[in-house]
Amino acid sequence: MPLPHSVPAAPTPVVGTISVKLDVNGTEHTLQIDPRVTLLDALREYIGLTGTKKGCDHGQCGACTVLVDGHRINSCLALAASYEGEQIVTIEGLADGEDLHPMQAAFIQHDGFQCGYCTPGQIVSAVGLLAEGHAETDADIREQMSGNICRCGAYLNILAAIREVRDNALTHQNSEVR
Ligand code: FES
Ligand code: FES
Missing domain, CATH: 1.10.150.120 ([2Fe-2S]-binding domain)
Structure with a gap:
């Protein structure tokens, strides 16, 4: 019996990006990003503010600390898209x-x-x-x-x-x- 033609693999779904507006150090940045991008990566890789550091990337070292509406957070544990409309301050903004x-x-x-x-x-x-x-x-x-x-x-x-x-x-x- 002839082998069935192999079925072509389904194309890998392309993950959509979303538009996110971030207020960082008083400047608004509009980013087109994967919704899974962390605030830390948004700051460093998309906005170019590399003062905020990536140490563990797991919420254990504090190197990525930024202020959001005056409160300290670990930006490696935060999704950038969750922080639209909030005031983010990094080391560059002090x-x-x-x-x-x-x-x-x-x-x-x-x-x-x-x-x-x-x-x-x-x-x-x-x-x-x-x-x-x-x-x-x-x-x-x-x-x-x-x-x-x-x-x-x-x-x-x-x-x-x-x-x-x-x-x-x-x-x-x-x-x-x-
Ligand atoms: S990079 Fe270590 S807590 Fe975020
Ligand atoms: S890790 Fe070197 S100064 Fe803190």
Whole structure:
């Protein structure tokens, strides 16, 4: 009996792309992306903001931390399409022109890094932490920053930098009250 003609394999379905508008550091970007693209990849591969780092890509290291409407998130675990209409801030959006954000300046002053790979995530996370108001003690800061891993072990200097920015902000608040 003759063998049946082989049936041609069905073509691989082409996954559709969608249009997504992202507000990043105050600029709107319209992307045509696969709906499965993460916010981290959208920032790095489509928008070209490579300051946000990819460490583990599994929500375990914090290198990809960005702020969304002021809250810290791991952008490697977030789908870009879910963040339309929200204000995303990356490490590139913290400085005011040539003026560094106080947290960036404090990290430099206190040597809060060695290789620097974790540093954007550490700084963005620290900015989010102080906005949350959960940094009253060193133990609070350590706990609240525990999602940001530093392979170089710069933790003591990172702590010192965050403590300084917190204390300066408190001093500023107190002087305004007087
Ligand atoms: S790259 Fe996102 S948590 Fe590690
Ligand atoms: S400074 Fe190297 S991983 Fe943190």
